Amino acid sequence: MSLFYKSATLFSCFLVVLLGVFLVSTGFKPETPNTEAPVTHVVTIHQMKFDPENLVVKKGDIVQWVNKDIVPHDVTEINKKWTSKILEKDAKYKKVITENLNYFCSLHVIMKGSVTVKNH
Numbered sequence: 001m002s003l004f005y006k007s008a009t010l011f012s013c014f015l016v017v018l019l020g021v022f023l024v025s026t027g028f029k030p031e032t033p034n035t036e037a038p039v040t041h042v043v044t045i046h047q048m049k050f051d052p053e054n055l056v057v058k059k060g061d062i063v064q065w066v067n068k069d070i071v072p073h074d075v076t077e078i079n080k081k082w083t084s085k086i087l088e089k090d091a092k093y094k095k096v097i098t099e100n101l102n103y104f105c106s107l108h109v110i111m112k113g114s115v116t117v118k119n120h
């Protein structure tokens with residue numbers, strides 16, 4: 001093997017390593033779909049309020065309502081498309097959020113909340 005050939009091979013190896021380092025440093029991940037694991041957001045119901053009242057989530061995230069009042073509440077879609085069961089103290093209700101949501105408590109109609117889907 002000539003000296004030229006040897007150094008050319010060595011140089012190619014060096015380029016491959018350099019490319020690897022470059023790709024890693026730029027955060028390149030082959031065939032990684034642009035999805036993140038869903039996050040669970042907790043809305044606490046206390047003192048006759050949903051807290052936080054207005055929540056921003058990513059599509060596919062989960063919202064879990066927890067009733068911390070001593071009186072029962074529920075979570076009802078604003079147009080009554082669906083409702084949770086009545087939530088006694090410490091009861092929980094979970095929902096996967098795929099679109100914007102406005103809701104209220106059908107037992108105390110002044111209690112309202114919203115979930116906004118944002119994908120950035």
Ligand SMILES: [Cu+2]
Pocket residue numbers: 072073074105106107108111
């Ligand atoms: Cu209520």
